[in-house]
Amino acid sequence: MATTILVQGVAAPVVQEVVRHGLAESYSHIRAKISSSGKLDDNHELLCQDVKKLFALKDDNENEVQRHKQKVPTSSYSLWMNRVLEIVYEVEKLKSKYESKRLQRWRIQQRSRLSEGMVQKLNQIGKLIEEGQFPRGFLVDKRPERVLKVLDAPKIKGFPTLEGPVEDILRLLKNIRIKRIGVLGAVGVGKTTIMQNINNHEEVSKLFDIVILLEVSAEQREEKLQRAIAQRLQVNIEGVNDRAEVARRIHEDLLSKKYLLLLDDAMDSINLEKVGIPDNDNGSKVLFATKFRHVCKLNRASRLISVKLLSSDEAWKMFRDIVIDVINLPDIQPIARLVSNKCARLPLLIKAIAHSFKVKENAFSWRAGLKDLKIWPEIQNQGLREMYSFLRFCYDELKDEKKQKCFLYGSLYPADSKIFSDYLVECWAAEGFLGDLNDTRRYRDIRDCGYDILEHLTNVSLLEKGERMIYVRMNNCIRQLALHISSEDPECNFYVTSREDSSEFNNSVSLQQAKRISMIDHNKLCEISSEIQENPNKLLTLLLQKNYELAIITQTLFEYMSNLRVLDLYCTKIRNLPSSLSKLTCLRGLYLNDCVLLTELPSELGKLKLLEVLDIRGSRVTFIPLHIRSLINLRCLRITYMKSGDKVESQDVISKLHKLEELIIEVNSYKQWCNEAEDVMNQVSSLENLTTLRFCFPTPSTLRGFMEKSKSWRDHNQFTSFRFFVGFPNSKRPQILEYFDYKMTRFLKYCNGEHKDDLTISELLTQTEALELICHKDIKALSDFVSTTSLNSIRGCVIEGCNRISTIVDAIDTHHNMENGHNVDDNGTNRSILPSLEQLYIRNLLKLRCVFRGLMRTGTLSKLKILVLRNCPLLKRIFSNGAIRQFSELQKLKIQDCSEIEELIMKYEGVGTESYYMLPKLELLVLVNVPKLKIICQNDSLAWPSLEVLVIHDCPELKAFPFSKDNAANLRSIKGQQEWWNKLEWENDEVKERFQPIYTSSDEYFF
Structure with a gap:
């Protein structure tokens, strides 16, 4: 009866609802709903208790995570935590609904649904509590971070000398063909700053899976380096003492990664394979910074980035930025500029000295500090002590006394001035640093010894290489070190003064005590001081060059200089030499070049029996x-x-x-x-x-x-x-030699030649490295010379004004060549042509129609790196019949004033899969005033993996590029006229967006 009443009373609406929807629910189902509704409060209570248990377990697990900072939760734990947070959110919604409706009169159906929802959550919470026990643990070792940022890395923005190398390195890091890069620079020049900025760079973090920055100290052996790399990778080597096993684990970890290994301050070769670094072909790179040039060679660097001294403006900016708080105080700025100048434009010194001066608050203390700087390295300054310590180490490491003397001798010349290599070696020889010269030893051997020492001094950064090694420089900081060391050596006794440092070198000995006197480019030196005469027979070197007002040398000046070895009067205004010249009986080197007022040499010159070098070029001597x-x-x-x-x-x-x-x-x-x-x-x-x-x-x-x-x-x-000039006035500076280093020693300039003379020239060419062929009257191709084997040694070539030449190298007509005895070996087969040629400059060839023609034998032009064409009005093709396949080493291609060229790379030359990297090393492409040029290359599949700079001027018909957004990934600069750029046709907007940011408008270009 009670049940009936309940149904009739409370459940009547439910029954009505069931009937209304035409659903015949069974009586048992209704009883289940009523039962569930009655357990709502109990389920709510159970739910609250289980949620507390779940929260307690979550907190315990989180505490475990916090306790193990070196570990991270597993992925399954992270998923579990996400599910916990989700279910807690859902439970809170149920509890909120329960609380809001608790006092209201609910329908059984609503109570039942809420109760069932709670039961469902109770089941889910139970499973989460069970899963949250993690019987196997849920913490694992952290993965190494992609990049460990150097927090205190110096900023380089606003310093182009430092920004430039960083940009160059970033460009090389994107080139998949380059694996090892060297960063070379003297101590304190900013190499570490560059390495740190590379490590921190956002682009680098996107390019590599992991970046490893390590300092390689002088004492650090490969074993320590290996363990440092393992630690960075978080490779487990605990208890492993076998280096081969450690290397195996490192290799296994890195094998599938694209890595960047940054090694700062490398001092020697590093066997990376032995350390465990794999030689991946996936774009991985090794970048090492060093003070020593030979370290780059030992570590097989394929590219070298040289870090130069800051410019004077940059050095002043860096110094000023540090002392900004006091720089504007009265009278300090002029002194600050002098202090800045003493820092030798080296960031390390600038920062060290600027911070020490930053605390000086008045001009008196700044002047006192400046005075101290003049006696470096004796003063106590942390930055200077560090600099001195390393430079002294480099000096001591020379070990060889000859090398040490040669180094110290370089300090006789003004800081950062050009010291010509040949001349410096001759001075060393005259001083006897390179050994005795006798009848059994050639001067050439003495020179070779000197060049070996010179190269070593540049390799260890005690001297800075100048352009093509024609000259060297000595940094002011290193020079001060050398002068300081020489002042402690009684065998040196330097007296040094010049326009720049007139009396600032306080360690120099007096004029009377000096064995070597340097008064180069002295201010207003018109007459040699008689004080030098009071130095009886001690003087070994007297350097007076570049004293443009020096006109008078007293007759008795050389009276007491019988031991003098070197006398340099280059570029002075002397009119004659004194009779006391005859007293210089030990003189080995006499330099009178560019003494434009000197008209004769005295008869006393003949008494200098030991004289080895006499230079009177540019004088008016008969x-x-x-x-x-x-x-x-x-x-x-x-x-x-x-x-x-x-x-x-x-x-x-x-x-x-x-x-x-x-x-x-x-x-x-x-x-x-x-x-x-x-x-x-x-x-x-x-x-x-x-x-x-x-x-x-x-x-x-x-x-x-x-x-x-x-x-x-x-x-x-x-x-x-040799430098031979045939049929042409002597040239002091051959053009082609300007593009090569000083070791290029065998040069021929041949002008107005004819076929009848080519036998003589062909014989000479077998020993020639650089050739300038000017206005030859007969030949139609360079390969027309009697024997092309004579061209095998040619590394650089200029061809100009030869108006019968129609092609430079023609290998297409083998039969013709064989009949004429050209390009044929003893067996009658083709030989390679110009296999050693690296640079080719072609100018003003009015009948040239094709540069290279024919399917050439392997090796022909295979080393060509630079090709320049200018003013060839009939030229239509550069490469013909597949010749382009020979140019895998070509890096620079420049074309100007060639009015008939319509297509740079012919379409049929780009067929086949092997053509994908047709010019794999081309970095620079310049096209200037090529008015009919319509196409660079029709083959869109051709890749340009190394192309960095594209210059287009006065090429109005060129309206499209063969570049997609991917096939020229390293292209960083496009220069051309704005009008031309606006008319370019693009494959799609995506390609345009790729190249628009690197375009620079330029209305003029000087070839």
Whole structure:
């Protein structure tokens, strides 16, 4: 009856609802709903209790996470935590609904649904509590972070000298073909700053899976380096003492990663394979910074980034930024500039010294500090002590006394000035640093020893390499170190003063005590001080060059200088030399070049029996003065032939110089020289010890006469260097040599040639490294020379004004070549042409139609790196019939004023899968005034993996690029006229958006 009442009373609406919807629910189902509704309060209570248990378990697990900072939760734990948070959120919603409706009269259906929801959550919570026990643990070792930021890395924005290398490195990091990069620079120049900024760079974090930055100290062996890498990778090597096993684990960890390994301050070769670093082909890179050039070679760096000194403006900005709080105080800024100048433009010194001056609050203390800086390295300053310690280490590591003396000698020259390599080696030789010169030892051997030392000093950054090693420099900071060391050595005793540092070097000895005096480029030095005469027979070197007002040398100046070895009066205004010159009986080197007012040499010159080097180029001394023939030990003679009123008689002087090894004759009066060249050539031919010659041969027959008569020339192993000018006035600076290092020693400039003379030239070419072929009258191709094997040694070539040439290299007609004896070996098969050629410059060839034609033999032009074409009005094709396949090493291609070229790379030359990297190393492409050019390349599949700079000027028909957003990934700069850029046609907007940011409008371009 009670049940019936309940149904009739409370449940009547439910029954009505069931009936209304036409659903015949069973009586048992209704009873289940009523039962569930009745348990709502109990379920709510159970739910609250279980949620508390779940929260307690979550808190316990979270505490465990916090307790193990070196570990991270597993992925399954993270998923569990997410489910806990989700279910807690859902439970809170149920509890909120329960609380809000608790006092209201609910329908059974609503209570039942809420109760069932709670039961469902109770079941889910139960499972979460069970799963949250994690019987196998839920913490694992952290993965190494992709990049560990250097928090205190110095900012480089606003310092182009530091920003430039960073940008260059970033570009190389994107080039998949480059694996190892060296960063080279002297101590304190900012290499560490650059490495730290690379490590922190956002682009780097996107390029690599992991970046490892380590400092490689002098004491750090490969084992320590290996363990540091393992620690960074979080490779477990605990208890492992076997280096091979550690290497295996590192290798396994890195094998599938794209890594960047940054090694700062490398001092020697590092066997990375032994450490465990894999040689991946996935774009992984090794970047190492070093002070020593040879370390780059030892570690097989394929690219070298040189870090230079800051500019003067940059150095001042860096210094000013640090002392900004006091720089504007009265009277301090002028002193601050002097202090900044003392920092040698080295960031390390600037920062150290600027911070020490930052606390000085008045001009008095700044002046006192400046005075202290003048006696570096004696003052106590942390930055300076660090600098001195390392530089002293480099000096001590020279160990060889000869190298140490040669280094100290470099401090005689003004800081950062150009010290020409040949000249410096000659001074070392004159001082005896390179050993004794005798009848069994050639001057060439002495030179080789000197160049070896010079290269070593540049490799260890005690001297800075200049352009192509023609000259070197000594940084002011290193120079101060050298002067400080020399002041402690009684064998040195330097007196050094110049326009720049007149009296600032307080460690120099007095003028009377000095063994070596340097007064280079002294301010207003008009006459040599008589005080030098009070130095009896001690003086070994007297450097007075570049004193542009020095005109008077007293007659008795050299009276007490019998031990003098080097006298340099280059570029002074002296008119004559005193009679006391005869007292210089030990003199080895005499430099009178560019003494433009000097017209004659005194007869006393003939008494200098030990003189080895005499340079009178650029003076007005009569060609080959008669007394020179008495200089029986002369090894190097450099003279100028110039026009005079009467015929210049050489009087058989040169032939008397039996020990002469180097002869340089610069010709200023070519027409007159043509009348005397034959006689001078005959004298030169009689010299048996000649190894170096610079000579102008008016005709090929004069050259043939020399080659037939000269014993020195016939002994090819003896003749190591020549600059021959055939049919052309002597040139002081051959064009092609400007593009090569100083080791390029065998040069020929051949002008107005004819086929009848080519046998002579062909024979000479077998020993020639650099060739300038000017206005040849007959040849139609460079390969027309009698024997193309004579071109095998050519590394650099200029071809200009040869108006019958239609192609440079023509290998298409093998039969023709064989019939004419060209390009054929003993078996009658084709040989490679110009296999050593690295640079080719073509100018003003009016009939040139194709540069390279034909399917050439393997090796032909395979080393060509630079190709420049200018003013070839009939040129239509550069590469023809597949010739482009030979140019895998080409890095720079420049074309200007070639009005007929329509297509750079022909379509049929880009077929086949092998053409994908047709020009794999091309970095620079310049196209200027090529008005008919329509297409660079039709083949869109051609990749340009190394292209960095594209310059387009006056090419109005070029309206499209062969570049997609992916096939020229390293292209960073496009320059051209705005009007041309606006008319370019793009494949799609995505490609345009890729190249728009790197475009720079430029209306002028100077080729």
